[in-house]
Every structure is written in C-alpha cells, then in structure tokens.
Amino acid sequence: MSSTTIVYIILAGILALLVALFQYKPKGKFIHKNIFILALLRFISVFALLVLLINPKFEKRSYFNEKPNLVIAVDNSESIAYLDQDENVKSLLESITNNPEIQERFNVEQFSFGNSVQQLDTLSFKDSQSDLNLVFERFKEVYESSITPIVFITDGNQTYGNDYEFSASKFKQPIFPVILGDTITYADLKLQKLNVNKYAYLKNQFPVEAIVVYNGTESVSTTFKVNIGNSIVFSKNLNFSKTNSSQVISFNLPANRVGVKTFRAVVEPLSTEKNTINNAKSFAVEVIDQQTNVALVSDITHPDLGALKSAIERNEQRKVRIIKPTEYLSKIYDYQLVILYQPNNKFRSVIQEIQAKKLNSFLVAGAKTNWALLNALQANYNYKITNQVEDFQANLNRNYSSFIVEDIGFDNFPPLKGNFGEVTFNLPIETILYKTVNGIETTEPLLATYETNGIREAILLGEHLWKWRAQSYLSKNDFNEFDDFIGKLVQYLGSDFRRNRLNIDYESFYNGNDNVIISAQYFNKNYEFDGDKNLTITLKNIDNNSTIQFPFILKSNSYEVDISGIKAGDYQFTVSVNGENISRSSSIKILDYNVEQQFLNADVTKLQRLATNSNGKAFFNTESQELIDVLLQDNRFAIIQKSTKNIVPLIDFKYLLALIALSLAIEWFMRKYKGLI
Template sequence: MPATTIFLLIGAFLLSLALALFQYFYKAKGRRSKNVIFATLRFLVIFALLLLLINPKINRTEYYNEKPNLVLAVDNSGSIREFGAGEEVQTLVTQLTTDPELQENFEIETFSFGRDLKPADSYDFKDPQTNLPAVFNDLSTLYEGRVAPVVLISDGNQTLGEEFTFAAQRLSQPVLPVVVGDTVRYQDLSISRINVNKYAFLNNRFPVEIMLNYSGDTSVATRLEIRKGNTVVHSQQLSFSSEDNAEVVRVELPANAVGVQNFEVRVRELPGEKNIVNNTREFAMEVIDERTKVLIAYSFLHPDLGAFKKAIESNQQREVELKPIPEVSDLEEYQLVMLYQPDARFRSVMEQLYAQNRNYFLITGPKTDWRFLNQQQELFQQEITNQPEEYFPVWNENFKAFQTEEIGFSDFPPLEGNFGNLNAPGALDVLLYREVQGVETTMPLLGVTTAGESKIGFLFGADIWRWRGMSFRETGSFEKFDDLIGKFVHFLASGSRQDRLVVKHEPLYNESEEIIIRADYFDQSYEFDRRAALELRVKNKETGEQRQIPFLLNDRSFEVDLSSLSGGDYDFTVKVEGENLSRSGSFRILDFDVEKQFARANLEGLRNIAQLQGQNLYFLNDFERLKSELLSADSYPTIQKSRKNDVSLIDWKYLLGIIVLALSAEWFFRKYFGLI
C-alpha cells in the first residue's frame, strides 16, 4: 500500500476520533456511559465514510492448483472408417475421457481433425481429407507455454500439407501416438501424384509426371497405361522391389484437340493385391489454340528484362521473346510489344506501332532518351534535366482499368527515373503515383491510357526487379507481383473491349475436395460491382438434373460452393440479373476418395514422431499402458499457482453494512433514552 494512503488512513482515524470526542465529551451534557456509546457509533460512521472517500486498495493473494492439459487429437477422416476402426476409436476416447484418475490429474480436452483441427466430443469419420501438419501447428499455438501432452489417435495417413513428421518437431508438447488400422505390410501399388500443366497448346506436346509407390517385400513387375477414352496413348513396363519402391514416370502426350481433355492412368494390379482403388487415377487439362506472345525490345541488358519475362511467363498461356532493338523488324506475330527505356534506335518500331494502331507497354528509366521520346509521341512530355531521381510508389484505389489490390506497395523500394516534371495532356488511368523525397505527388508512375484505338501501358521507372524480390520476401511467393504484371499484359494484349464477366473454374475436381466456382463482374466503367446478383445454373449431363444456385460475395469476388454435387459431368451457365451477360462452361467431378487410397496405417511415420520425442507407440487396445504412462510421468505435474488481486475497499460490501448498522443503532439508542 502506498505511503500516501497510509498517512491518509491515519489522518482519517484521528479526524474521526476527534470529531466524535468533540461532539460527545467537549462541554457535552448527560451521562458519560451514554456518551461513550454515541461517540463510538459516531466514530465508526465517520471513519467508514472517510475510508470510502480514500478508497484504499488491498492486495489479496489467492492460491489455486493448475492441472496439466491432456489433449486428445482424434483422426476423423474417412480412412478410419475404411479400416473399420471407428468403434474401437470411440471406445478408447470414452475410456480416456471418463477415467476418474485421469480426470483428477488432467484437464482433458478433445479435438477432431480432418482438413482442420476443431473441438469435438463425437466423431463420424467422414472428413474427406487429412491435414496432419495443421494439427501440430494449431496445437503449438493453442498450448504455447503450457504443459499439454497430446494423445494422437490416427492411422498416420495424410492427404494435405507438408510431411507431418517435420511439423511434429515444431510442437514442444509430448506426442503419444496411438496407431489406428491395419499395420500388416501388404503388397500394394499406388499412384501417389500426377503433375500436369493446366493448359497446353494445340499441336504441341505437354509433359505429364506420374509418381508411383510400391509396398512389399518381393520384386514385382507391372504395366502402366495412360488412356484417353478407350485409346491407350502411352504404355510402359515397370518393376519394383523392397529397395527400389518408388518410380517417377515422365511422358509427353500430344495435344491434338481443342478443349478439356480427360485422361486416365492405370497401373496393372498385382496378384492378391488388397487395395486396387489407388491403382487408377484421372487427370485433365485444357488445350487452347492460341497463345499470347509478347515482345520485349531493349537497347541494353538490365535485370528488369528477366523480371518481366518471369512474371509474364508465370501464366502458361503467355510467351515472352527478348530482342535487342536492331533485331526487331516484323511485329505481326506479337500480341503486345514492350519498349524498355527507348532511345532513337526505337524510331522504326514506334512508327510501326502507330501505323498499325497497336497496343504497347512503355517502360522508361534513367537511360531513356526523352528528347527522342518527347518528339515521337504526344501522350507524355518529360522535362529534360539529365538527372536521375528515385520514386516511391503510392497506390491509387480508384484505378479503373481492371481489378487490383494493394500488394504492399508502401514497402517496396524506389524505382529510378528522371528528375523533372512530367506533363500528360490526355486522361490517364493511374494505378501508382510518385512519392518524391517524402512528398506524395500527382505525377503518374504506373498505369494505362488510350490513344485512338490503341491502349498504352506506362511505367516511368527502372529497377522493378527489386519489387518482384520484395514481394517474394514478404509473402514467400512471386504470385502477387506476377499477377499484377499479368493483369497489365492481359489488358494490353486483348482487344479494346474488356470482359465484364469473368468466370474461374477447374476442368476437373475430385469429389472429396472443395468445388468452388468464382466470378468477377464489372459495371459499365469496368469497376467491380459488389451489388450485382449472379446466378449459376448447373446441369448433370448424364441424369439431366439441374440446379440454380446464387453466387455469394466474398471480399472482391463472387463464388458458389458445389461441394455437395456427386461425381459426373456437368455443364454450367453464369448469368447476371438485369444484364444480357452470361458465360458457359463445363467441368467433371471424379468419384475419387483420397481416403480410400491407403492399404495400411503409416506405422513408420507415427513411430518416428514417438521416437523423436522419447515417447512410446501405442495401439487401440493399450488403454491401461497409456494411462499408466500418463499418470506415472514426472513431466506432467499439477502446479500450485498464486494470483494477486488489488481489491478496492469501495467494493467491500461489509463496510456499507457497518455504516448502516452504526447509524441505525445510534437512532435506536437516542429513541430509547428519549433524546428524540
């Protein structure tokens, strides 16, 4: 308690005593015994009221016992049901949660996991995916700084995320794995993954990468086939052994028809193979008959050239060709021309662009010849100073040409351009303005404009390769930067009319995964319209069943979830209410359950995480052994803790009672003695 408060309490005590003595003993009449009673009651009232005014705080220490948490993380995926172990898992969970000794020593908390980890007290074993790394990551966050041993009840088979044994090493809590499912090692061939590009181009060949695994103790031979309909487009013989138990097959297939092409990969089953569901897998890709070809013309080499090429070609439908300006002649084969820091040598190329009303992307920098550029075009006029200057980007949320987002421009390093004012007589649609020496200006840095029937993009600064590097540093991916450049290329390489309704979907989905179709709708000025009402009409090609489902707004896009659809081929149409706009397409849902791909429990992976943390491995019938380990371990103690609370005296209800009782008693005695 502070010294000031102590002095105030002493003063309140003395003042209360002085007032009581003054009222009842200084020149007071009456019997002394009565005055003692009245003085005592008056002292209590005055002192209590002064205490309320001072309101001192009293430290109160509370002691309590904190039991360690016991976390039960139960695999709720479909593979548990496939192993027929659902009832045994339920029995073990019930034994652990209702055991009196465990309840006395632990705070027991139960979770289920499939795609995500969530609290649960019942299980249906129907989750279509298993994300074991998410279990360890989420538990690490939830129980940071606490004692919480984790009983992991799972078959150890994952379908999402990184290798779970690495994620388990980041969890500081002890992990006690309980193995679910068959642990006998059977002969089994499986197709674990197929890698294929989303798009291919007509009359080209596209690569396919197929990863196969074998589980068994003997050497076996099989045949791999890739079918398109009833036609075998590739076939080869494979062999496996206990040591050589994995194979990656790489083939190139012809893209000889436009549209979505469906393929099936089959591995011939082994004699007596128990699980043959994982011997077959399908994939699809879309064949398109044109490709956006971009020319970047330059007069000297610069890292920006590589950054633009990488960003543009991150979209498989685009190809970039870098050419020094003396080698540029015919522009007909290119859908977009980018001019990098042009000088007088670019004269013939720019004259071709103007004569053909072609779209182009102009990038300037400290080596740009602005005397030439000012004479060659009338869109931009730069003051000639021959001095460089750095520009920081400032995002303009009112950019209208296409939908964009703030990707962290404020953290990007500066671009290097030319010192001096830039005049632009025409109307510019600016995405980024310039910040010069800490002052935001209205001079453009990045954007688009029009000249007659042509669309022109502009970037008045060099060293944009640093932006791509910064984007990767901040997000771990080039995706946001590449997507931004890709939108500029799409806008400039397309015709003069931009699509107002854009639908995004995959040609092939698995029934066990999320099936989301997204759409973007823009109004007449090409601004995203969140007030629009979009509807999806989907039809099953085989049964003729139709559904009409409204789109829901999700941030800056519309989306509809079709995860409830069963396997089959579907046609769909997206329409905008009140507009004569629609888009159609098709997709296929495979009757493919990834949780059925496993022939046995991942005993090795679960044993690995147990050994890494010095724990034992358990099975579903090891309840007593697991219980004994939990109760006997010295690392799970109950801890006595204390909690200090500062309690204000004004919150003490008994003080108010003392005041009321003292005043009531004084009134009663005065009435009794006939003084009132």
C-alpha cells in the same frame, strides 16, 4: 502497511477516544453502563471515519488452481473413413472426454483438422485433404506459453502442406499420437506420381512421367498403360521385387486435336492387392494451337526483367525472351507482344516499328526512362519532364472492368520508383492501380490500360516489380498471386478482346482434390463494378443431365463461388445476373481422383518418431486406457496452485461503512430513548 500509516491510525484512535470521553462524561443520575455504551459507539464511529480518511492499504492474496490444457486433435479427412476407422475414432474420443479424472485434471479442448483446423463440432470424415502441418502451426500460436499436451488422433498420412514433422519440431509441447489404421503390410502396387504439363501445342508431342512404387517382398510383374477413352495410347511391362521397388516411366504422347483431352493411367493390380484405387489416376492436357511469344526489350540489366519473365512463363502457353532493341527489330514478327522496359534513345526505331505495324505493347517506365523520346514519338500521353524521382505505392481500382483483378495486397507492397511529375493522357484510359504518395491516395494512374483502333497498350509508371513478387512470396509462401496478376495483364494485351459487362475467371479442368473456385465480375452500364447484384451459377452434368445451382459470394472486388464438392465429370455452366438479361456460359472438366484413398496403412514409423522427438508417447487406437493412464500419471501435467496479490484500499471494505452507519444509528436511537436529544 507503512509505519507512518500505523502512527496515523494510533493517533486516530487516541483522538476518537478523547472525543467519546468528552461527549459522554458521567452526569448526575445517568447510568454509567449506558454512558459506556454510548461512548463506545461514538468511539467506533469517529475512529472508523478517521481511519477512512487515512485510507490505509492492505494486501489481499487469493489462491487458485490452474489446470493444464489437454488438446485433442482429430483427423476429419476421408482417409479415416476409407480405412474403416471412423467408429474407432468416435469411441476413442468418447472414452477420453467422458473420463471424470481427465475432466478433473485438464482443461479439455477438442479440434478437428483436414482441409483446415477448427473447433470440433461434429465429425463427418469428408475433408478431401489432410494438412497435418497446419495443426502445429495453429497450436504453436495459441499454446506456446502454457502446459498443453496434444493427443493427435490420425493415420499420419498427409496429402497437403509442408511436412508436419518439421513444424511439430518447433512446437515445444509433448505429443501423444493415436495411430489409426491397419499396421499389417500388404503387397501393393501404387501409381505414386504422375508429372505432366497442363498445356500442349497442336501437332507436337508432350512428355509424361509416371512413378510406380511396389510394396512387397516377392517378385511380381504388371503392365502400365495409358488410355484415352477405350484406346490404349501407351503400354509398358514392368517387373518389381523387394530390391527393385520403384520405376520411373517417361514417354511422349501426341497432341493431335485442340481442346481438353482426358487420359487415364493404370497399373494392372495384383490378384492379392487390397487397395486398387491407388493403381489408377486420370490426368488431362489442354491442347492449344498457338503459343504466345513475348519480347521483353531492354537495354539495361535489372531484377525486374527476371521477375517479369518468371511471372509470365508460369503459364506454359507463354515464352519470354529478353532481348536488346536492335535484336528485336530483326525478329519483330516472332512475337505476339512486346514489353518495353525503360526505353532510352536506342528504342527510337523500335517504337516507330511498333506504331507502324500496330502492335500491342506494355511500357514499364522507371528512373532511367527517356521521357523526351516517348513524348516526341507518340501522342497518347505526355509526361511533364523533371529530373526528380519519387516512390509510389499502389491502390487498386475496384471498378477496373477489362478483366478480373484480385486484390493481392497491393497497398502493402513495397513502393515502386518512378519519375516525379504528372502524365497527361490524351485518350480514355482504364486505371488498374492508382498512385499512393506518402500514404495519401491520389487519382493519378500507376498502372493503366487503353485501346485505340484495336491496339491495346498498358503503361506502368514505376520500376522494382521484383520487390512486389518477393513480397507476394513472403505473404503466401509462393509467387502464384503476383504471377497470376501479371499473367492476366499479358493475356489481355496478347489476345483479341471484347469488352463485357460480365467477366468470368476459371480453369478448363480441375483435379479431383483441387479447390474448384470460379470468379466473376459484373459492371453496370458505365462499366463500374456493381457489388449489389446476386449472381448464380448453374452447372449441368453432361453425363446424366442433372443440374445444380450455387450462389456467388461477394469477395472484395469480385464475386466468387466454391464448387469443390461436385462429383467428377464434364459440366456445362452458366453464370447469370439475377434481374438482368446478362449471362455467360462455358464448360469445365472435373477429373476423378481422390488423394485420401491412396493409402493402405497408417504411417506408424513417422508418428512414433513424432512422439519420441516431442517427449510424448505413441498409442494405437485400441490403447485408450493406456493413454489415459499416462496422461494422469505424468508429473509434467500436474495441477499448479497459483496466487494473486492485490493491494486493496480500506475504502473498498463495505463492512466498515456498514459498521459506521450501524454505530451512528444505534447511538441515535439510544440517545432518543433516553431523552438526550
């Protein structure tokens, strides 16, 4: 409170006293005691009112205790149940969370992790993957600025994501791993890794690479073999010892028939092996009878060329060659699709040959494109020539119907550079991406496709696609979404296509631990995307004829269903639209492989190193009381008393208002009783 306010309060007291004395001077026979009481009441009322007018401000300080957080993260993956640790986990969790001293000392929060990280509700131990890295990435965002020790209950075996030890090093909180699983080392043979291409070409051989690892001290012999059905297509004897603990087997297998071929690689187990599930793994190869060769024709050097080549060749069925216009003319029959990158005068003969031979093509235009040449050589579109360039961002057309286009964040991609001006099309087109200029969405096409007399073409009116691919990597840590988008466009241009109102996007086969996701798009009779329908998928297991049905969920501009939980096997499926006589059928194969059952022991060394590097301590699942004692005795996790200081104006004190009302009321009743009013 300032000195000026104190002076005002003193003056208010003097003024209130003068008013009270002036009002109640002794008169005649009136009792002095009553005068004194009335004067006091009047003084209180006037003084309180004057003080309210001055409204002095006071400091109000409150104290509270702040507990540290205690986060308990529990591994909910299948490997915990496979190692017979599920009951141990529940018992350990109960002993920690029900301890009254822990509850008094910490704010306890519980999470489970496996495929994802979420608040702990119930433990099922059915997650098919263990992404331990995700735990520390999520916790770093939430608990970075608070005192938060982590009790990390896991076997330490990671099957998915980046190395969790690296992400934990950035998480500046003590970590207390609780190690689950057997720590005794048993002799074990393991098919560590199997590298094989997803596609092979008919009448060729495809390479396979297998890595077999031995964990033991004695010298052992075994046999590695690959079966297809009941036939052995490859076999090799292997010898291991303590010093020779791994071998790489490289071999080729023939691709004799078109279709999906399933193989099973097996390492014959030792008689003393405890875990034989990790001795075998199924794999599949889709044999195709044709490879799509794509000519990327350009007379300039540009980063877009490398981005397009990498995106297209992500699908092993496709090969891209970057060539000059003159070279393409001499090898025109070697390619099923041609991409014309920013044509100039040297493309005259190329464009004429493409039109004469009725070839599919993809035109990528940019600031160096010769539009005068393009206007003169074809009649499908006409560009109003200007000498200016402009930047265009993309906006997805959700009603595009030729194939499924996922929204991969086009509106957040860097702008493409193209010529300023309008392109007029002289035939019906389907727009994939519209132009957005200076934040304003337009109806002008940025990327479009069209078809005339069985010839399919696409046109992109901007360069710098490489920036899109780079942005896709920055957003998702991989190029997959952008590469899939370009791959679908190339597949549309390079294949026989018949327009359908119901389109399905799926893979021929999936590994057992993959996310099995099938997408679909449904269009009305005007080929506009219809998001108001109910789509269902019916799967029939070919082996036992059992059927199961799942509904699709609307996601952005497509429908999607996740059937990751189905058992391994061959399935026929039908996607149907409720209320419409429209359906599509096909088949998929789910390979039998459970990555969570490949481990025999906990990763003790890594978890102990994790504890040491974070200034924590590792415990085994039988040491729950020791863990509780360490948490309670660690001075870093003491309860902290904090205070808050608030500046409160006097008018907020309700008791003062009550005092004024009470004093005025008592004064009035006394005056009324004494006959003074």
